Amino acid sequence: MSIPRGSYVKTPSGIDLHYYDVGSGSPVIFIHGSGPGASGYSNFKGNYQEFADHGHRVIVFDLPGYGLSSKPADAEYVLDFFVDALKALLDSLGIGRCALVGNSLGGAVAIKYAVDRPDAVTHLVLMGPGGLEARERYFEMEGIQRMMNDFAMDKLDRDGMRRLLSILVHDPRHVTEALLSERVPVCATQPKTVLSTMRVPDLTDRLSEIQCPVLGFWGSNDKFCPADGALKVLRECANARFVLVNQCGHWVMVEHSDLFNRTSLEFLAND
Numbered sequence: 001m002s003i004p005r006g007s008y009v010k011t012p013s014g015i016d017l018h019y020y021d022v023g024s025g026s027p028v029i030f031i032h033g034s035g036p037g038a039s040g041y042s043n044f045k046g047n048y049q050e051f052a053d054h055g056h057r058v059i060v061f062d063l064p065g066y067g068l069s070s071k072p073a074d075a076e077y078v079l080d081f082f083v084d085a086l087k088a089l090l091d092s093l094g095i096g097r098c099a100l101v102g103n104s105l106g107g108a109v110a111i112k113y114a115v116d117r118p119d120a121v122t123h124l125v126l127m128g129p130g131g132l133e134a135r136e137r138y139f140e141m142e143g144i145q146r147m148m149n150d151f152a153m154d155k156l157d158r159d160g161m162r163r164l165l166s167i168l169v170h171d172p173r174h175v176t177e178a179l180l181s182e183r184v185p186v187c188a189t190q191p192k193t194v195l196s197t198m199r200v201p202d203l204t205d206r207l208s209e210i211q212c213p214v215l216g217f218w219g220s221n222d223k224f225c226p227a228d229g230a231l232k233v234l235r236e237c238a239n240a241r242f243v244l245v246n247q248c249g250h251w252v253m254v255e256h257s258d259l260f261n262r263t264s265l266e267f268l269a270n271d
Helices: 040-044 048-053 079-093 105-116 142-152 158-168 177-189 204-209 229-236 257-270
Strands: 007-010 016-022 026-031 056-061 098-103 121-127 214-219 240-245
Touching (some): 007 079, 016 040, 016 048, 016 079, 026 079, 040 056, 048 257, 098 105, 105 204, 121 257, 142 158, 158 177, 204 229, 214 257
Parallel strands (some): 026 056, 026 098, 214 240
Antiparallel strands (some): 007 016
């Protein structure tokens, strides 16, 4: 099974962004994390339809360099490159104010978009977000070390991808054959610059600029982003809460999809 094909928009810089557009109502934008073979579909296939069924227009898109979007080898994959892509997508679709849901790199993109455009974001839902530590701290994490090494050394055939994804989750049963079939073909199309040039600054000092309510999730067994980042958000944001989940890795929305979906939908409806 490969990733199902959705629709495309072309950004002013010429990048084709692949996305799904499901449901109607208040818009919710899902932003996936980084890593070999990542895509919006593989991150959120267990979540986005539930949001659409509860009265939201849901956009799930592939960041540049990922999924079925363009993957320019000469791009600098820095945070503002991804934030600009998000803005271009929303402008193309005529979406103004919206809720942002971001995991890992996607969480950093959501945070940066919210501090740059506070009037444009109604809610933030973050799952193990990046952008809360110095780069050196992330490179101390087992998952980041394995991801960078295996991608650089071309070790991500099907068995290699299985080993890498097993670090992302607490329970390896979530590394399914379908997930491998979604990610391995994407990984084969990604230039090395997708990870080698990626730079995400520490946004902690700007968290106080976030004006919308924030809901966060973090797995206590996360081997990619240190879970104490949750305390930074709680200290700095005026309206924030976090759910810390045990027996859970970097993918709360995958390993505990019912909890994630239910809690997020209540947050969107009541805050």
